Amino acid sequence: MKVLIFSARNFEKEYLKNSNNDKHKITFTLDALSSKTAIQAVGFDAVSIFSGDIACNNTLEKLKDFGVKYVALRSAGYDNVNIRAAAILGIKVANVPNYSPYAIAEYAAGLLLVLNRKLIEANNRVKHFNFSLDNLVGFDLNDKTIGVIGTGKIGSLMVKIMHGFGCHVIGYDITENSSLVDSYNLKYMPLETLCKTADIISIHVPLNTETHHLIDESLIEIMKPGVLIINTARGAVVETSHVIKGLKNKTIGGFAMDVYEKEHDIFFKDLSNTIPTDDMLITLNVMPNVLITGHQAFLTKEALTNIAETTIYNLDCWSEGLKTENELYK
Ligand code: NAD
Numbered sequence: 256m257k258v259l260i261f262s263a264r265n266f267e268k269e270y271l272k273n274s275n276n277d278k279h280k281i282t283f284t285l286d287a288l289s290s291k292t293a294i295q296a297v298g299f300d301a302v303s304i305f306s307g308d309i310a311c312n313n314t315l316e317k318l319k320d321f322g323v324k325y326v327a328l329r330s331a332g333y334d335n336v337n338i339r340a341a342a343i344l345g346i347k348v349a350n351v352p353n354y355s356p357y358a359i360a361e362y363a364a365g366l367l368l369v370l371n372r373k374l375i376e377a378n379n380r381v382k383h384f385n386f387s388l389d390n391l392v393g394f395d396l397n398d399k400t401i402g403v404i405g406t407g408k409i410g411s412l413m414v415k416i417m418h419g420f421g422c423h424v425i426g427y428d429i430t431e432n433s434s435l436v437d438s439y440n441l442k443y444m445p446l447e448t449l450c451k452t453a454d455i456i457s458i459h460v461p462l463n464t465e466t467h468h469l470i471d472e473s474l475i476e477i478m479k480p481g482v483l484i485i486n487t488a489r490g491a492v493v494e495t496s497h498v499i500k501g502l503k504n505k506t507i508g509g510f511a512m513d514v515y516e517k518e519h520d521i522f523f524k525d526l527s528n529t530i531p532t533d534d535m536l537i538t539l540n541v542m543p544n545v546l547i548t549g550h551q552a553f554l555t556k557e558a559l560t561n562i563a564e565t566t567i568y569n570l571d572c573w574s575e576g577l578k579t580e581n582e583l584y585k
Contacts (some may be wrong), residue, residue: 256280258327259299261288261308262524266554267329270563279570287519293317301325301573304551306332307519310348312340319344327569329562330452330553332464332489333583342584347583349569354407355558360412362552363457363487364420366511370483370546371396394454397421402453404446404469405460405488406432413457414439425449428460450474453485456546462489470494475501481508488554492518495535502542510539511546522549 256279261269263283275281282299286292288308294317294512296302304310310318310326315337318326326336328350369375372393380387390583400423403410410430417441426435427446435441437447446469451457456478460466470484470493484492484507490564495516515522519532531537539545553562565581572579 256325256570257298258282258298258301258303258570259284259296260303261286261295262294262305262523267559267563270559271566274560274563275566278567279574284530288314290314290317293321296323297321299323301327301570301571303327303329304335306330306335309519310336310341311535312337315340315344315346319346322494325349325570325573327542329566332461334489335490336583338583343418345585348583349579350583351562351565351569352581354553354561354565355555356408356412358555358558359487359552360416362513363413363459364411364416366485366487366513366546366548367396367455367457367483370485370509370511370544375546376543396455399423399454400425400452401455401457402427402449403441404428404449404456404458404550406435406441407459409487410457410459411435412533413459414441417455417457422455425452447474447477450478452479453482454479455485457485458488458492460492462491463535466492468492468494472497472500475506478557480506482506483509483511485511487513490514490518495539499535499538500540502529502545508544509546512539513548513552514550515547518550 258279258281260281260283263285268283284295288302288304288310290313293314293385296318304326324346326346326348331350331352333350336348338348373391377391394482398421401417403413403424403426406414406426406428414435417424425442427449433445463553475497498510502510569579569581
C-alpha cells in the first residue's frame with residue numbers, strides 16, 4: 256500500500272521504518288493533515304496521522320475524492336477525527352489503543368512531583384549557583400487524597416502509582432473498575448464530591464462531547480484551596496480560561512499540563528523565534544506554579560515501538576483485505 260505519514264517527526268521515523276520493513280511504500284511529510292494539506296494525499300491508499308492532525312468532515316471528503324481508503328492514527332485518542340463522517344464515506348479508521356499506558360501514567364506522576372516540589376525552579380537556581388531554598392516548600396504526597404478522573408488504562412495505572420506513594424485514591428468514571436477498589440482501596444464517587452475532597456486531581460478521560468470542558472468554573476469553585484491539577488489527557492477536557500481564573504484567585508495551587516486545548520498549530524513546532532500570540536498560553540507560561548510540556552507524555556522508546564508496530568499492523572490488515580480489531584467503527 257502507498258501510505259502518506261502526516262506530521263512525521265524525526266523521533267518516530269526510524270521506529271516506523273523498522274516496523275514497516277519495506278512492506279508498504281511509506282512517504283513522510285512534516286505537514287499536519289488539514290483541509291489545505293489533504294491534497295498531498297493524491298495517489299495514496301492510506302494516510303497516517305497524529306493527534307495534531309485534523310480529520311474533519313471536509314478533510315475526509317477530500318481524502319475520499321483523492322482515493323484514500325484508510326486512516327491509521329498513531330495515537331490512542333481520536334477526538335481529532337470525525338468518525339461518523341469517515342463511516343459514511345466508507346473510510347476505515349484505526350487507532351493504537353494500548354501503546355503504553357505506563358508512559359502516560361508515569362509521566363503524570365512525574366509532573367506531579369516536579370510541580371509540587373518546584374524542581375524546575377530549584378534546578379534553575381542551582382544553575383546560577385543560587386542554593387537558597389526560600390519558596391521551594393512542597394508537601395508530602397503520603398496521606399494526601401488524589402482524585403483520578405477516568406480510571407481506564409492510564410488512570411488505573413495512576414491509581415496504582417499514587418497508592419504506592421501512600422495516597423488515598425478516589426475516582427470518578429462512568430464505568431467503575433472493581434479490581435482497583437479491591438487492590439488499591441480506590442473509592443469511586445460523583446465528580447463534585449471528588450472535586451471537593453481531593454488535594455490533587457489527575458485527568459485521564461478521553462475528549463468527547465461529554466468531557467469537553469468537564470472541569471469548569473462550577474467545579475473549580477468547590478475544589479479544596481491549593482489543589483494541584485495534572486492534565487495529561489486532552490486540553491479541552493478543562494476550560495482553560497476558568498483554570499487561569501482559579502490560579503489567579505488561588506483556588507488552584509498549581510497546574511501541570513502536557514496538553515492544551517489550543518495546542519494545534521503550536522505544539523510539536525519550534526516557535527522560539529516567533530512572537531507568541533496565544534494570550535492564554537502566554538498567561539499560563541509566566542505563572543510560577545504552572546508547568547507546561549508540549550504533549551510529550553507518550554514519548555518513550557516502548558511507546559514509540561508499539562505505536563509503530565500497531566500502525567503498520569493496522570495497514571497490513573487492510574492491505575490483506577482484513578479487518579483490524581483497532582478499527583474505530585464496526
Ligand atoms: P481508556 O479508554 O482506557 O480510559 C478512559 C476512561 O475514561 C474509561 O474508563 C472511560 O470509562 C472513562 N470515561 C469516558 N468518558 C467518560 C465520561 N464522560 N465521564 C467519566 N469517565 C469517562 O483510555 P486511556 O488509554 O486511559 O487514555 C485516556 C486518554 O489519555 C486518551 O483518550 C487520550 O486523550 C489521552 N492520552 C494522552 C497522551 C499524551 O501523550 N498526553 C497519550 C495517550 C493518551
